[in-house]
Amino acid sequence: MIKAQSVRKVFGSVTVLDGVDLTVAPGEVVSILGSSGSGKSTLIRCINGLERLDGGSITVDDFDVSKPKELAEARKRSGTVFQMFNLYPHMTALQNVTLAPVEVLKRPKAEAEAEGRALLASVGLADRADAFPSQLSGGQRQRVGICRALAMKPRYLLLDEVTSALDPEMTADVLDILAKLAKEGTTMVFVTHEIEFARTISSRVVFLEKGRLVVDLPTEQFFAADGGLANPRIAQFLSKMRKD
């Protein structure tokens, strides 16, 4: 369970997260929608401990991310996929995938490599395992990014606009993989602008606006005329997104 309670995050004089409550139970796929600058990335970065909270608390399986010792445990339970991939450029695809399992989980190298190769093969990168990120296309890099997260066998997958740096064709490749993961019961916190896709894979949809989590509804209700759409800001946001 990921539990965020009254989370506050301030940059200078700007309150970026303002009392956010969010609970993600195992097996759920929770999509986070919201316009650019609403604080989606910051929320993800608070969950994986890349930002320090200025108020409230976040626990991952009861490990408090604000406490350094517990953060290490919390981080073993979540895997992040980044918008800009954030791969290690001096390592091959396979090395990118095996670094954390070997160093953090202390897995034997040979085992981690066998699993890494299998993961890469499962996303169609069997023959690219020894390529460096600079030799891969954006879509291939993001698939490596997903494998890198999955290699940690995380209970929670945190995805921050993982397709927004990709062209439509590559986006489709990556979304296919995520759909498959969702079907397998992978728990996901999914920040996205892919509204239709979010609708098909999410169990719940939440909407962030100016750092406040204004709506948190089961997917069907979120998209119902008398549910989330009853909120004019959400209706406006959705129609704008669909036009793009």
Add this chain to the structure above:
Amino acid sequence: MRYTEFTPFDIVLLAQGLGVSVGLFLATTVIGLLIGTLWAVVRFYRVPVLTQVITFVAELLKNSPVLVQLFLVFFGFPAFFHINLGPVEAAVITLSGNTAAFVYVIAVSAIESIGRDQIEAARAFGLTKWQVLRHIIAPQAMAFAIGPLTGLLVNQLQVTSLISVIGVMDLTKIGNILNLRTLKPFIVWAVVGVLYYLAAKLIAYAGATLERRLRAHTAWKGL
């Protein structure tokens, strides 16, 4: 009466001088690399106070003449700390400190050249700061730093010639002795110059080879 002809023994003298210069260079390079890198690591961990002290000391060492530092150590240490230093010890301390200061600057900028995003990714996956330094930063920083380091070391080899003024029997000192005896400055200093040149070329060559190997090993074509 003076013996102004060159003798075969002069070659031995030159070889000894070269040995002293190269030996001091190598020793102070190793010490300087270790200390400078250690300082950069302290800065990476943002150790309070210590980081500021290191930055201040490095600034002092970088921005004052090595010769002045050498005199300070050689004449100052005995006077202030009542530690008697031989010329070689004074030379080792001074040159090591000077190399360390410049290695520190290069190491810091090499570390800072590594993209924040990959470091954050590694942190999010639970790697400790040390593991990030070792697996993400160090290999890339090394490839970044090897060029500037080679340049620095070629220069530091030349700087070793300063220690002849406090009586270390290095290549320059031997050159001085031969010059005074033979009164053939053009020949003596030409030979000494060529020896420095060859040693410098060797360093540059080693640096280039290492750089090629570092980059070939990763086959990394930049970002």
